[in-house]
Amino acid sequence: MNLLCIIASALLQLVPMPARMQVRDGSFKVTEASRARMAFVVDAACGLPEEGYTLEVTRKYVKAVASTEAGLFYARQTLRQLEKDGRIPCVKITDYPRFRWRGFHVDPCRHFLPVEEVKKQIDILSSYKMNVMHWHLTDDQGWRIEIKKYPRLTEVGGARIEFDGSVHQGYYTQEEIREVVAYAAERHVTVVPEIEMPGHGIAAVRAYPGLSCSKETVSTFYTWGTPDLSMCPGQEFMFKLLDDVIAEVVTLFPSEYIHVGGDECRKNRWEMCPDCQARIRALGLVSDDAGTAEEKLQSYAVRRMEGILAAHGRKLIGWDEILEGGLSPNATVMSWRGEKGGIAAAMAGHDVIMTPSKAGMYLDHVQGDPKIEPVSIGNYTTLEKCYMYDPVPEVLTENGKAGHILGLQCNNWSEYLYTYSHREYMLFPRAFAVAETAWTPKDKKDWDSFRVRVDAACRDLDRRGVNYHIPLPEQPGGSCNSLAFYDKAEVAFTTTRPMPRMVYTLDGSEPTAASMAYSKPLTFTESATLKIATVTSYGKLSPVRTITLRKEAPWPAVTAAPEKGLKGFRADGRFVCAADLGNAIWKEVSFKRLRDLASLEPYNRNLPDSTRFYAARAEGFFRVGETATYRFSSDCDQVWIDGKCLIDNGKEVKRFSRHDAEAVLEAGAHSVKVVFIYNVIGGWNSLHNKTEVLVKKAGEEKWVPIDIVK
Numbered sequence: 001m002n003l004l005c006i007i008a009s010a011l012l013q014l015v016p017m018p019a020r021m022q023v024r025d026g027s028f029k030v031t032e033a034s035r036a037r038m039a040f041v042v043d044a045a046c047g048l049p050e051e052g053y054t055l056e057v058t059r060k061y062v063k064a065v066a067s068t069e070a071g072l073f074y075a076r077q078t079l080r081q082l083e084k085d086g087r088i089p090c091v092k093i094t095d096y097p098r099f100r101w102r103g104f105h106v107d108p109c110r111h112f113l114p115v116e117e118v119k120k121q122i123d124i125l126s127s128y129k130m131n132v133m134h135w136h137l138t139d140d141q142g143w144r145i146e147i148k149k150y151p152r153l154t155e156v157g158g159a160r161i162e163f164d165g166s167v168h169q170g171y172y173t174q175e176e177i178r179e180v181v182a183y184a185a186e187r188h189v190t191v192v193p194e195i196e197m198p199g200h201g202i203a204a205v206r207a208y209p210g211l212s213c214s215k216e217t218v219s220t221f222y223t224w225g226t227p228d229l230s231m232c233p234g235q236e237f238m239f240k241l242l243d244d245v246i247a248e249v250v251t252l253f254p255s256e257y258i259h260v261g262g263d264e265c266r267k268n269r270w271e272m273c274p275d276c277q278a279r280i281r282a283l284g285l286v287s288d289d290a291g292t293a294e295e296k297l298q299s300y301a302v303r304r305m306e307g308i309l310a311a312h313g314r315k316l317i318g319w320d321e322i323l324e325g326g327l328s329p330n331a332t333v334m335s336w337r338g339e340k341g342g343i344a345a346a347m348a349g350h351d352v353i354m355t356p357s358k359a360g361m362y363l364d365h366v367q368g369d370p371k372i373e374p375v376s377i378g379n380y381t382t383l384e385k386c387y388m389y390d391p392v393p394e395v396l397t398e399n400g401k402a403g404h405i406l407g408l409q410c411n412n413w414s415e416y417l418y419t420y421s422h423r424e425y426m427l428f429p430r431a432f433a434v435a436e437t438a439w440t441p442k443d444k445k446d447w448d449s450f451r452v453r454v455d456a457a458c459r460d461l462d463r464r465g466v467n468y469h470i471p472l473p474e475q476p477g478g479s480c481n482s483l484a485f486y487d488k489a490e491v492a493f494t495t496t497r498p499m500p501r502m503v504y505t506l507d508g509s510e511p512t513a514a515s516m517a518y519s520k521p522l523t524f525t526e527s528a529t530l531k532i533a534t535v536t537s538y539g540k541l542s543p544v545r546t547i548t549l550r551k552e553a554p555w556p557a558v559t560a561a562p563e564k565g566l567k568g569f570r571a572d573g574r575f576v577c578a579a580d581l582g583n584a585i586w587k588e589v590s591f592k593r594l595r596d597l598a599s600l601e602p603y604n605r606n607l608p609d610s611t612r613f614y615a616a617r618a619e620g621f622f623r624v625g626e627t628a629t630y631r632f633s634s635d636c637d638q639v640w641i642d643g644k645c646l647i648d649n650g651k652e653v654k655r656f657s658r659h660d661a662e663a664v665l666e667a668g669a670h671s672v673k674v675v676f677i678y679n680v681i682g683g684w685n686s687l688h689n690k691t692e693v694l695v696k697k698a699g700e701e702k703w704v705p706i707d708i709v710k
């Protein structure tokens with residue numbers, strides 16, 4: 001991008017950047033009277049690509065021309081972004097999208113969001129020229145679309161009882177769905193529904209147990225991941241129900257495409273199911289290099305879905321697992337496990353939507369240091385990484401197959417999106433990066449320009465009451481809010497992308513944009529409370545981090561010879577956090593390693609009602625080689641060192657050890673007590689955790705498990 005263009009784009013702050021734009025002197029003043037000189041013309045013969053438009057703003061008039069109403073809608077969005085204080089700068093723009101599929105995905109299954117919030121997302125993202133909403137309406141944790149013929153799908157499958165006894169529920173009536181689809185259509189957004197099969201279907205199985213191989217009753221399902229309970233393609237009931245469901249779905253969604261899922265379906269039960277095996281034999285499916293017999297059974301099921309959709313004149317989309325065991329003849333593939341599936345599908349002549357999770361399209365991934373960002377599903381997707389993703393792999397261009405890439409999509413899975421405001425925090429501003437990649441020609445994209453322009457889009461979010469992410473001050477090498485030292489400490493900060501400044505206070509007051517600016521690492525020789533935040537170009541602060549720094553004498557090592565090994569205890573019951581353990585009845589158990597804390601019951605990803613939850617405690621001693629500041633990290637509920645509670649994860653989701661803490665320890669042996677609770681907080685099954693306590697000397701990179709005296 002040339003310098004003039006960067007200056008112009010920074011000045012005009014458009015997102016996404018138009019395909020072609022000339023900036024001229026002067027501006028058009030918007031008044032009641034001058035509105036009569038703003039013309040919006042549909043001209044089918046104008047020669048512009050579908051959804052494209054031209055826009056001419058002079059001092060005297062504004063004229064937008066497009067071949068479709070969609071094009072004019074996008075011209076209006078550009079005008080809306082250009083207008084400042086009642087003036088629109090003079091420009092000449094010719095603009096059209098790079099891709100026809102500019103998707104965003106909404107997951108109401110793990111956490112439900114009501115119609116008004118769905119509309120809010122449509123409203124905002126359509127104004128940044130996104131045009132497909134992929135509505136993920138069914139999953140293990142919830143069935144969210146009313147189906148008149150099968151009312152139990154929402155009566156039973158639309159609600160779940162969580163570990164703590166609370167109920168999470170909600171579904172969209174058919175009337176509400178029509179309302180959303182119409183609202184989206186007014187904004188030129190196509191709503192593509194997803195009805196998942198044959199995996200991720202426990203909500204449906206709970207409603208109609210006959211859908212599964214074992215026909216077992218499942219009372220509730222409230223954890224995340226990939227349970228090994230799928231629908232049974234050995235029986236006709238699955239196809240009958242899905243056929244009936246699709247018959248209702250097509251009356252609600254005019255979309256050419258219907259998404260049938262197909263991802264993450266565990267097939268172990270099919271291996272033991274007489275019906276599935278009978279179907280495999282009848283179809284003559286055998287395991288070979290092309291896939292296992294069970295993968296081919298899934299492929300058979302997806303093909304039948306393709307037939308069901310075709311009978312209604314619709315096309316099938318599935319996640320890239322639908323390639324396994326053979327792709328249905330006319331399927332479109334949504335490539336999420338990287339680009340490999342998408343490339344294979346496009347090379348075979350299928351259309352593809354790119355949404356590779358780890359390449360930046362999963363907006364549920366954490367966007368800063370996981371130690372201080374709200375708990376998430378993990379991974380790491382900064383705004384820059386998201387922006388840099390390009391959905392057309394070179395190999396497809398080289399082979400003349402790039403035309404099969406319909407576009408790209410960002411996905412906002414909601415396992416860890418407990419509130420609507422947090423949904424927005426994860427979505428924005430990263431969805432703006434996706435919008436620009438989806439719309440703007442590749443050679444017009446420029447990160448340095450975008451990261452400036454994105455501020456205008458964020459200010460727009462402020463005006464519209466939308467939450468979004470502002471990079472937090474982070475400590476290089478890992479953030480920690482509980483620091484300790486015995487002579488002095490130096491604390492440095494950075495941000496995931498360049499920000500105008502960070503500000504801080506040391507007197508306990510909340511920082512403002514006018515507080516002291518951070519310019520170099522801070523040195524502490526006394527205990528302190530540091531409050532620090534990032535400031536945007538428009539003076540808005542990120543969330544404030546509060547960091548305590550304790551100046552302390554080294555905690556003395558034990559003087560007597562430390563006992564060897566670990567003492568272990570177990571208490572049965574459903575405990576939410578360590579504070580609930582007051583009346584726990586403890587029994588001695590034997591632990592060799594801290595890892596054993598999570599081994600007292602078998603890990604069962606399905607968490608049946610018979611699951612025996614428990615709390616466990618391990619006590620012992622560990623050694624440190626020299627007197628120094630040590631930082632501790634653990635996903636257990638509590639870690640006590642020398643009788644003091646250093647880490648308490650409270651009622652939080654126990655992932656990514658978000659309560660690391662430091663202590664100054666004298667060389668030698670110290671006591672440790674670790675409390676672990678097998679429970680499910682926020683959908684996370686803690687038995688999945690490694691129940692180590694990790695330690696490193698302050699300033700070092702590498703964590704190691706504490707060295708238990710044996």
Ligand code: ACM
Nearest residue numbers: 263264319336357
């Ligand atoms: C997916 O993320 N399981 C499609």
Ligand code: ZN
Nearest residue numbers: 213232273276
């Ligand atoms: Zn079966």
